[in-house]
Amino acid sequence: MDEILVEEYRGSLVENVHRGHICGVGEGGAVRYEVGDAASLTYMRSSGKPVQAIPAIMQGVDIAYALKEKEIAVMTGSHRAESFHVEALETLMSKIGIQEEQLVCLPAYPLGENAKNQLIAEGKPKRRIYHNCSGKHLGILSLCKHKGYSTDDYTEPDHPVQQQIVKVLSYLSEVPVDEIVIGTDGCGCPVYAIPLKSMAYVYLKLTCPELIEDAAIRETVRKISGWMSRNPEMVAGTDRICSTLLLDDNIFAKGGAKGVYCFGLKREKLGFAIKITDGSEEEWPLVVAAILEQIGYARQETIASLYRLAPVAIMNDNNRIVGRNQSVFKLRHT
Template sequence: MTEKKITSGPAVLVEEYRGHTVENVHMGHICGVGANGKIQYAVGDTDYLTYLRSSGKPVQALPAIKAGVEEAFGLAENEVAVMAGSHRAEPMHVQALTSLMAKTGIAEEQLICLPTYPLAVSARDALIAKGEPPRRIYHNCSGKHLGMISYCKHRGHAMESYADPDGPLQREIVDTLAMLAEMPADEVVLGTDGCGCPVFAIPLFRLATVYLKLAVPALVEDQATRSAIEKLTAIMNRQYSLVSGTNLICSTLLMDDNIVAKGGAKGVYCFGLRRERLGFALKVLDGSEEEWPLIVASILEQIGYDRQETIDRLRRLAPAVIRNDNNVAVGENRPVFQLLTPE
């Protein structure tokens, strides 16, 4: 039997079949890091330079939590949760964002993300049917922006410069990310995200390390950061619907109090397991998100995760069977990767 080896190039993660023929393949990379800081599971290239996109939002929210924004403005848990979330502007999200602005005294016009309609189709259609205009708080990153402005207001920094890469907030975010990733801050690659804020790229195994620390804050030496992580991630679990939206993978995984999870645009997904002391990061190279539940469910199955209800919820989000517009089964999605353990 040929020995399985970990490849340095991308691997096939999911195959889509129409009938018995492969119609599409989704390539990518997966990395799982253990509490000893070593790679425990790998598929493809664990050094792949990966932009965090919105998977970085929990890290971007940590300076505000450390600074005491929650206490200073009397914020409720739902208002804190949207700071770390990619909301879909459902009514529950809009309510939390509106009350967050009211408590902090931040005007919607201070957000640099431009007006848009909600990502949630039902919310979008309801607004359009009423002739309502787009708004900045409907942008899925608006909670992150409000959290950043809240930090600047509380600290006495210039609020209009909250997204400046050279400003005090963004420098603190980079330092926090670098500390959690166990890498020098000057090696964090900076870009600009879709919402206008800085976005960061680090090797995939470093990103898995970040989510290990988010799930197991006892591994974080800095006490203030450790306490902020404990507070924020507990809120993410309790307020899981505010972090994402109805019937989406982040909310589904966060229902499990053993998991800290957050995805980002262009195919990046991350999660950490508290009891198992593992952090995972994956990248679907074509930028697709549809395959996330299948991939994460397969990872959990392969490592012997013992909460079957979580895996079942993921399977319901992304059924293996592909149905056409007539609700006829015409194919299937198959996760085909095998997690390998480096020697």
């Protein structure tokens, strides 16, 4: 039931198509906009990181370890291991009292090409904190240390912290715990699948914490969303869509692997979730820009910044325009 979201033209011929689902919800979780199937069961992947940080902050690890905003923001991020990310991660480890070897995610080179190439050129090895999910792992481990939980099995679904995370997700999404599908993410942590419309509802609440009834969760979300918005570079990195969108103080956003992207709009009180079926991420800026245009979003500078990340024109190696990327979906207003 997915639909074509983006077509890639080379000359006059459609060379590639990217299909997927889009859902936009309003207050109460009512579906307002839809492309494809709003009920499509989808893994949140890294778009779930802000939720996964909630139990730690709700129980005061930020105060217990005197964490700075940037150190907390990187807990929610999919960083590119740029120098400022690595600095925050190393400080975070030191404050919490965690050794790098305790992270389940294996040593890796940064996802950021510049950071990766520099390390290789300098002959430096892979590290666990270069993994884009290392901030999330340190956030979970911070709660383990704070509460005296085991750090050896912190990625197991039955670990106390993981149990707290799934309960918070259930509360925010209004999906019963026993209906949340649990798999294993690329980094080794549990990953959660819920209907796309429920994912959009989570992002509406993350964007508009005043819609959350539970006072403790509401104030924690307010803190986390504020830290992310004030430190957008820590959530992704240079010229990345999440960091770009977070520069707009009306938008809260976070992407995940395999084509999952979520964002919310504060003034409009809308939450959106996107799943590109082939798992591609390159089309995110184009799809988000098209959504904003179709709902009449007022801030044209935000839309323009998305088109700078994913230009409509396709250039070849000789800097000649040889094709175009074109969003072709139409939001159905329900």
